[in-house]
Amino acid sequence: MSGKVRIGIIGAGNIGNVHAHEFSKLFDQCEITAITDAFMPLAQERAIAYGIPFVTATPEELIARSDVDAVIIGVPNQLHAPLAILAIEAGKHVLLEKPMGINSSAAKRILQASAKSDRVVMVAHQMRWEAIPMAIKAQVERGELGRIYSAKTGWFRRKGIPGWGTWFTQMDQSGGGPLIDIGVHMLDLAIYLMGNPKPVSVYGSTYAEFGPSRKGIGTWGMPNWNGAYDVEDLATALIKMEDGSTLSLEVSWAVHMDTDNLPFVHLMGTDGGASYRGGSGKLLTEKFDQPMETTLLRPELDEGERARLSRHFLACIQTGTKPITSALTGFTNNLILDAIYESSRTGHEVVLDWNMNE
Template sequence: MTNQRKWKIGIIGAGGITEAHLEAIREEPRAEVVAIADISAEMASYRAKRHDIPQVFTEYETMLQESDTDAIIVCVPNYLHAEATKSALAAGKHLLCEKPMAMNAQEAEEMIEAAKKADKILMVAQNNRFRSDSLQVKTWLKEGKLGNIYHAKTGWVRRNGIPGWGSWFTQKEWAGGGPLIDIGVHMLDLTLWLLDHPKPVSVLGQTYAQFGPHKRGLSEWGRIDDNGKFDVEDMAVAMITFENGLSLTLDASWASHIEEENVFLQLYGQEGGASLRLLDNQFTLYHEWNGVTASTELTPKPQKERVLLFRNFIDAIEGKAVVLCTPEQALYINRLIEAIYASAQKGEAVRL
């Protein structure tokens, strides 16, 4: 029996989301992390010690040159995604990029071209597609159990959840926006993946900044940096219409006067409906049984979606699968986010 190859992984960025990726990689026997880079030597060394990573760098460019890696995971702030991704692809590495793929559609297009030129895998880390409830609903939709879906309602709304006031999260030049591009991107991606990415025709958006400018609605996560600023929205809402007649509404908020944080997705179909409550790991199927209105509540067995995501990435590298989260789909989402912001700025709907 031959020894199984271990793919050598390098990590760019040592922030909080890096921990989730490192924990997932631990459970994939075909891969090992051999290097990590972060401008903070303290943070990079902390992750390296915690996960037995042999090489630590403060510049990712040096890591790409000196470390023997097959693939790179990009976990840096949004404004560095495109630069780091293109550099890694040019160095001949496969690439897994954290969400959002890019700050804007132009950057996303450049990343896609770089992957094509390098002939390497480029995948975006949209982990919610690998949840057991998401996969079950996807199966139902493929089987036609809900019939034609004519409306979807989705969102991620926090009560007090502004991350790291004054950090890169709350500065437009570094993040690209607030909760829309931070957590709204998750729900847009999941909903429109379930619905096979219909062609959008119009977008109406509105943004608000009611809490952040006054340092209210802050999360316990992250530190306040009084030298920073808050120049992004703390809530965004949108309505999108599609060529096939579908409509979608989205709420994305870091701070709101609500009972509790809510991450939700509702689908309205001619033959049935589905409601997902992602924080509770529960979903409900609304349907009719012998002419009688019925609701079936399900609690699927949780599964480690980031482990499944990373496994799909490795499978794609080995030619055993295609990536479930393609860069072209991420570009599609980037264009919608841009349109929502543009609509909010203009005060009117935007045609696509």
């Protein structure tokens, strides 16, 4: 398309504010024309802060506007699929916060709607645009690590249950606990860095040892002590790929463990390895029978992953190209997450069902 991309934001909370901040800086490429939120005073506050001309009463009203080309969706997980599908069918481009769907069925519906449209549908997995993972990905694509046969990823929060009793901790609204909250980030990033092998089976377990007793409460979000907690607070899984490689995943909101609370990915290749931990990383190999490593550091003047993500979304709209974090990647993540929960429930390995016709 030619001209500026006109953006509407659904959800004016923390993540909606992040998107408003980032896209407002790209005023030469886009303009935010409308915003909405279930709590109208917050939407009005954001509109004033970012000079957004229209505040709509409902998401449906925003999606229907002729001055909105692209919709950013940052609302509770159970609303992702209904709003994304509505926007796609209305001819809008969509940038959707993770997870793409509350479960794989919802994600599949989004993927199917996307397949029938020429609109850009992108999942906002910002960790792919962090400087260290980008540097590691470049090495992987050059073949410096050889064949990646195994990987390990995770994120341990020691005392970090968010918004106890709110939608975050209720399965029917969130789809899960740390596995679908922060685990989906690590799952997405690790598979991407591995070279996008096709997952074929999953064995996993989930545990709720803190949340039901109101322990392990973090500082993010306001608790609702009249609410409920029926999600996990720790999950672990082994994912097997079609090419024979494996991925180990471990995440928690609360755990009695010595942890630095940093996300991590470790890649093990035949010719070298790579490690990412928060803002730093390493490339590891062996030369002259001696182990060698190169330290990777985030550039001091790095513009940030959210800026790169935002520009990528706009570039895909302008050029008609497929985003790196496409609807298919979102569905893949949801398919694995569902299998982990199912494996924990049954105690058995789950073979992934890639049937897209149902």
